[in-house]
Amino acid sequence: MYMQVCMGYAKEKELVKDKDYKIVKSGVMPHAYVVDLIGDYATTSSPIVVEYSGTVPAKNGERAVADQATTDVFVAYYEGDIVRSNERYTGPFSANWAEGVINVNNSSVTSSSQNVLGSVSVVHIDATTGKLLKPEAYVLEKDGTPLHNVEQGTKYKTTSETFSGYKFTTMGYDSAPAEGTVKEGHQRVIYLYVPEVKQKGNVDVTYVTEDGKVLEPTKYVVKDGKVGDDYTTEKNKFDGYKFKRMGEFSADAIGKVEEGTKHVVYVYAKTGNVDVKYVDTEGNVLPGGEVTPVKTNEEVGTEYGTTQKTFDGYHFVKMDVKSAPATGVVTAKDQHVIYVYEKDSETPTPEKKKGSVDVTYVAEDGKVLEPTKYVVKDGKVGDDYTTEKNKFDGYKFKRMGEFSADAIGKVEEGTKHVVYVYAKTGNVDVKYVDTEGNVLPGGEVTPVKTNEEVGTEYGTTQKTFDGYHFVKMDVKSAPATGVVTAKDQHVIYVYEKDSETPTPEKKKGS
Numbered sequence: 001m002y003m004q005v006c007m008g009y010a011k012e013k014e015l016v017k018d019k020d021y022k023i024v025k026s027g028v029m030p031h032a033y034v035v036d037l038i039g040d041y042a043t044t045s046s047p048i049v050v051e052y053s054g055t056v057p058a059k060n061g062e063r064a065v066a067d068q069a070t071t072d073v074f075v076a077y078y079e080g081d082i083v084r085s086n087e088r089y090t091g092p093f094s095a096n097w098a099e100g101v102i103n104v105n106n107s108s109v110t111s112s113s114q115n116v117l118g119s120v121s122v123v124h125i126d127a128t129t130g131k132l133l134k135p136e137a138y139v140l141e142k143d144g145t146p147l148h149n150v151e152q153g154t155k156y157k158t159t160s161e162t163f164s165g166y167k168f169t170t171m172g173y174d175s176a177p178a179e180g181t182v183k184e185g186h187q188r189v190i191y192l193y194v195p196e197v198k199q200k201g202n203v204d205v206t207y208v209t210e211d212g213k214v215l216e217p218t219k220y221v222v223k224d225g226k227v228g229d230d231y232t233t234e235k236n237k238f239d240g241y242k243f244k245r246m247g248e249f250s251a252d253a254i255g256k257v258e259e260g261t262k263h264v265v266y267v268y269a270k271t272g273n274v275d276v277k278y279v280d281t282e283g284n285v286l287p288g289g290e291v292t293p294v295k296t297n298e299e300v301g302t303e304y305g306t307t308q309k310t311f312d313g314y315h316f317v318k319m320d321v322k323s324a325p326a327t328g329v330v331t332a333k334d335q336h337v338i339y340v341y342e343k344d345s346e347t348p349t350p351e352k353k354k355g356s357v358d359v360t361y362v363a364e365d366g367k368v369l370e371p372t373k374y375v376v377k378d379g380k381v382g383d384d385y386t387t388e389k390n391k392f393d394g395y396k397f398k399r400m401g402e403f404s405a406d407a408i409g410k411v412e413e414g415t416k417h418v419v420y421v422y423a424k425t426g427n428v429d430v431k432y433v434d435t436e437g438n439v440l441p442g443g444e445v446t447p448v449k450t451n452e453e454v455g456t457e458y459g460t461t462q463k464t465f466d467g468y469h470f471v472k473m474d475v476k477s478a479p480a481t482g483v484v485t486a487k488d489q490h491v492i493y494v495y496e497k498d499s500e501t502p503t504p505e506k507k508k509g510s
Contacts, residue, residue, distance in 0.1 A: 118182040120147040120189065122158045126166065127192040133163045139189070147182060154182040158189045166193040199227040201257040205264040207236055208247070210455035211365075211424070212485040215241065215268060225257045233264045240332060241268040242297065248457040249481045263481070270300035270365070272330040276337040278309055279320070286311050286341060294337065295330050301364035302330045303421070305403025306337045308414065314341035327403040327417040331366025354378045355411040359387045359418040363395060369422060379411045387418045394486060395422040396451065424454035426484040430491040432463055433474070440465050440495060448491065449484050456484045460491045468495040 015021050022036050123136040138146035139156050147156055157179040160168040171178065172190030180187075203222040207215040215238045222231050233253050235243045246253065247265030255262070273296055278289025285291075289311065295304045305327045308316050317340055319326060324335035357376040361369040369392045376385045387407045389397045400407065401419030409416070427450055432443025439445075443465065449458050459481045462470050471494055473480065478489035 116152060116184045117149045118152055118154075118184050118187065119149055120156050120176065120182055120187045122189040122191070124161055124163065124191045124193060125172070127169060127194050133166065133193060134161070136188075150182055152182050152184060156180060156182060158191075160191050160193075163193060165196055167196050168192075169194045199259045200224045201227050201259050202261040203231045203233075203251070203257060203264065204261065205233045205266070206247075207238070207266045207268065208483070209241060209268050209270060210244065210483065211270075212454070212483045221264070222257050227257055227259055229257045231255060231257055231262075233266075235266055238268060240271055242271050242299065243267075244269040244299070249459050267483075270332045271297045272300055272332050272366070273297065273334045274304045274324065274328075274330055274337065275335075276306045276339070278311065278339045278341060280314065281317070281340060281342050286314060289339075289341075291336075298330045300330050300332055300366060303402035303419075304328060304330060306339075308339060311341055313344050315344055316340070317342045325360055325362075325368075325372060325417070325419075326415075327401060327419055328360065329362055329364060329366050329401070329421065333366070335366075353381045353413050355381045355413050356415040357385045357387075357405070357409075357411060357418065358415060359420070360401075361390055361392070361420045361422065362401075363422050363424060364398065365424065369395065375418070376411050381411055381413050383411045385409060385411055385416075387420075389420055392422060394425055396425050396453070397421075398423040398453070424486050425451045426454055426486050427451065427488045428458050428478065428484060428491065429489075430460045430493070432465065432493045432495060434468065435471070435494060435496050440468065443493075443495075445490075452484045454484050454486055458482060458484060460493075462493060465495055467498050469498055470494070471496045 017023075018038075020037065020039055022038060024036055120139045121136055122139050124133040125131070126133055138148045139158055140146055141154075141156075147154065159178065168191060170192050172192055174188075175190035176187035178189060178191075201222065202220060202224065204218050204220050206218045209215060216236065221233055222229070225231070231254070243266060245267050247263075247267050249263070250265035251262035253264055253266075274294040275291050276294050277291045278286045280286060289309065294306060295302060298304075307326075320338035320340050322336070323338035326337055326339075328335070355376065356374055356378060358372050358374050360372045363369060370390065375387055376383065379385070385408070397420060399421050401417075401421050403417070404419035405416035407418055407420075428448040429445050430448050431445045432440050434440060443463065448460060449456060452458075461480075474492035474494050476490070477492040480491060480493075482489070
């Protein structure tokens with residue numbers, strides 16, 4: 001005979017007859033014997049399994065009833081004929097072994113069939129560390145009874161639970177079903193949980209001019225905020241600038257925080273002023289020729305035009321040497337257009353009608369690319385004139401001036417101003433390198449914007465490379481998203497080689 005714990009599967013200590021146990025005839029059922037524990041085992045409360053392989057002879061003249069021959073704790077052997085359900089079998093009858101549970105200091109003989117028991121427990125585990133989130137416990141029946149050493153076939157049901165900072169992910173790979181029936185031995189239901197990553201988000205705001213100048217350092221409106229919370233940004237005022245629009249790739253000025261970082265971009269235009277006055281050759285303002293605003297706090301690049309006036313007793317002779325062009329564009333620096341008039345002589349001579357044509361090449365920011373020059377000077381009214389576009393490094397022709405005369409036309413009395421307007425240009429490219437500065441395969445320098453107008457917005461994106469992960473922008477990199485500037489810009493993404501045994505990566509956003 002051997003004893004073993006019901007939950008186990010290996011035999012342990014072999015008990016000694018008459019020292020640890022004795023066999024006695026059952027007083028309850030005929031033809032059956034009972035194992036009585038004695039000595040140190042007489043008071044055990046642990047379940048044990050009894051195996052018996054000996055032979056117990058039947059007494060002379062006794063017949064055994066087959067369905068009484070095997071009890072739930074003991075195996076009895078009989079010789080001779082055995083009768084069961086009015087059918088005759090030839091002996092000897094031999095049952096090999098049976099299991100039984102001993103809850104007191106002797107075995108019980110209460111039925112005629114095996115009664116193998118089972119248990120079900122449930123455990124909740126942090127899958128990342130193996131830490132128990134709650135002590136393992138037996139599953140409870142509806143009435144609160146633990147499923148510990150209960151009959152096979154008993155139904156059970158378990159569910160995942162809620163733990164602060166964790167979320168249920170899956171059942172353990174060797175877990176018993178969440179819902180089922182009790183089976184022999186011990187079933188273990190295993191629920192696995194992972195720490196909840198609290199979603200956070202950022203919102204920053206940038207105030208930038210169309211030519212790429214940052215008017216105020218980028219600052220956070222929300223830092224590590226709760227996803228779903230509201231955020232608000234506002235337009236700011238800057239001397240010499242006025243708000244024009246939101247950036248092409250800007251997040252909404254007012255919205256909700258999302259995982260990662262949202263960039264709100266306000267774009268401003270430079271502004272300037274233009275005025276005009278009419279003076280005599282001594283610099284005195286003529287009556288009715290006082291300083292008059294032409295453009296006030298107007299966006300740089302906005303075209304303006306002025307005209308000669310007539311003043312009794314005076315005739316126009318020239319533009320003042322300090323005068324801005326009669327027709328041009330607003331610049332960041334205030335401009336003053338000055339017409340100069342000479343007093344008429346008392347006996348004027350008949351004047352032949354003449355005309356002039358000049359040409360100006362100017363950038364949208366007001367920079368004169370080539371000094372104004374005459375195409376026709378005091379020419380005959382009605383003669384033809386022609387002007388041409390010129391080429392300038394870092395600029396490209398965009399349009400004729402709003403107040404420009406035709407590029408090709410006829411000379412007229414007075415002066416015609418032909419104005420060619422140019423836009424600044426720049427280039428942007430992108431490349432992808434490792435931490436040593438080596439270009440990754442497929443990450444070669446690629447043009448993003450070529451000879452594009454300054455202020456045009458551009459955007460670049462991260463790429464994925466096998467065996468590498470993105471870590472940062474290079475210290476010399478232009479912004480991933482921005483505007484074309486007159487100076488060429490290079491966007492540089494830096495990647496790090498993956499380790500051979502990568503650690504779980506924490507979700508991040510920028």
